[in-house]
Amino acid sequence: MSSKQLAFPQSQCADCPIRHRAVCARCETDELEKLEAIKYYRSYEAGQTIIWAGDKMDFVASVVHGVASLTQTMEDGRRQMVGLLLPSDFLGRPNRESVAYDVTATTDLQLCCFRRVPFLDMMDDTPHIAQRLLEMTLDELDAAREWMLLLGRKTAREKIASFLSIIARRDATFNNSGHGDVAFDLPLTREAMADYLGLTLETVSRQMSGLKRDGVIRLEGKRHIVIPDFDLLMDETGDDADGGILS
Secondary structure: OOOOHHHOOOOOHHHOOOOOOOOOOOOOHHHHHHHHHHEEEEEEOOOOEEEOOOOEOOEEEEEEEOOEEEEEEOOOOOEEEEEEEOOOOEEOOOOOOEOOOEEEEOOOEEEEEEEHHHHHHHHHHOHHHHHHHHHHHHHHHHHHHHHHHHHHHOOHHHHHHHHHHHHHHHOOOOOOOOOOOEEEEOOOOHHHHHHHHOOOHHHHHHHHHHHHHOOOOEEEOOOEEEEOOHHHHHHOOOEOOOOOEOO
């Protein structure tokens, strides 16, 4: 366990920053009290492995702060980042003892963990948890399909714009009205972005510079992104107003 564990606050469920988006979003007061009894926090430094593919996992968890990556390794040693876990995302499967991917802290990370077997029992006794987990699983499926489109059909510029829009929409401070600046810190280095998006590092840097030059984004430092007009960024993703791809 990381020495940075105490760097993150350990709040009660009712005061949790991901309370209304996580697996416990629909829980009533008495249900939250049951979760409190089986939860604990774990913190990880950026770059630290949380779990290796195939290893036994005796807990499930919600991401409270930070970002984790899911990576799969092929037989010849090639590695591919296949997903990101952002705040409120759920890690693990209650009815499985292992995971299919390596899970690594991309940034300093805090997890709200639940012992797997007691959590599985709670799913049987607490329909709100099972219903919310089903919703999150279906959302994850939709995101995977969106990512298939991104990797298979979009141009490099559209991939970068889509990635930025996904991160911005998931940021807790994002204003859905679309008015005013949207600002956030990129959770990945440009090298990791290239790996995740199936691009070269040079292409990522070139496309980021192009979006900056055209006023779609502002760069402040290496990772701080400001989007002055979110609609303009969405125009760059290649998606139409209904979420499909423009022909």
